[in-house]
Amino acid sequence: MAEDIKAKLENYHTAPFDTRFPNQNQTKNCWVNYVDYHRCQNALTAKGADTTPCEWYRRVYTSLCPMAWINSVIHE
């Protein structure tokens, strides 16, 4: 499993098609991956486990979300 996620991360080009968001409006796609990354980080850190799987969500939201949106959330 850990090897799978590492391989997936190494072969990452850009956010793949997400069937949950098939249409024009991708706002939720950006939001969901951002939230999932932080939830994943919190959950795995609380368990004391390796947080590498969370990297996937970080790559996806970095690809999708405008930098200004990410920065403004961080500063809030």
Add this chain to the structure above:
Amino acid sequence: MAYPLQLGLQDATSPLMEELIQFHDHTLMIALLLSTMVFYTILTTVTTKLTNKNMLDSQGIETIWTIAPALILILIAMPSLRVLYMMDEVNNPHLTVKTIGHQWYWSYEYTDYKNLEFDSYMIPTQDLIPGQFRLLETDHRMVVPTDSPVRMLITADDVIHSWAVPTLGEKMDAIPGRLNQTTFVVSHPGVFYGQCSEICGANHSFMPISVEAIPLIHFEDWSTSMLAKI
């Protein structure tokens, strides 16, 4: 790109735009044929010296000119829906480029690997060098690789703008707080222009878009050099 006294669409640079042009030509031909037929019919009706005071109705011709328009509409609808669904096909993109509309310039972000972002301002007319196009050139172009599906995510920072590149068949509103997605493939290298397509204030006409398509191997060199510069 556009040229003086242009009447038709710009030549296609993406497969989808080729389809759209074909559909446009098909539908326009039907419209022109019908208009010609109607114009001729009116002309002959108005100029004839023949009169017939006994014609009341005719079931035959009424049937024909009810069924025929329905068939013509079907002939138009079939390719229309075909292209419409083709535009929505899932294509796994190789690259995501974000563009943000501002008053009055576009900014581009390439964040799949590193965080490359830059602004793209129009080159003012007095600063153009010979050979450059007035109101279309920008200081930094959005560069994409040829033959690669590109996902565009379009939004805005202040008011509504619209990102349009006619030769790629692209136009998508840039709305603050919303991320609009569109995809395209550029068939051949070149520089392709567009202009902001939603009124956004004083300099709405002066925030053009220019897209440069280059082979993938050169794209990697470009992105490295842009990261070094910025």
